[in-house]
Amino acid sequence: MKNTIKVQRAIKNITQEELAKIISVSRQTINAMEKNKYAPSTVLALKIARYFGKPVEEIFILEEED
Template sequence: MKNNIKVQRAIHNLTQADLANKIGVSRQTINAMEKNKYVPSTVLALKIAKLFKLPVEQIFFLETDD
């Protein structure tokens, strides 16, 4: 699963640490998600979407096999 968390952080002027504090995870978790090395739980994905005021599908998306 891919995401555009880094883009959304930039739009909202948040550091990895800022975002992590707001949703209750470590900065390392945010870093791992941005590098597509960690797939968040549904609850965590929904928290991120709510924070950015976007549908979860606009932040997280499945890779397509073309």
């Protein structure tokens, strides 16, 4: 699964640390998601999508091999 978290953060001009505090996770969790090393829970994916004001499918993209 790929995601656009880094792009969305750039648009809002916020750091990994700021996003992490907003959605109550560690900065390392945000970093791991951006590097596609961690797939978030449904609740976490929904929190991220809600914060950015986008549908989950615009933030998280399911790939063929997933």
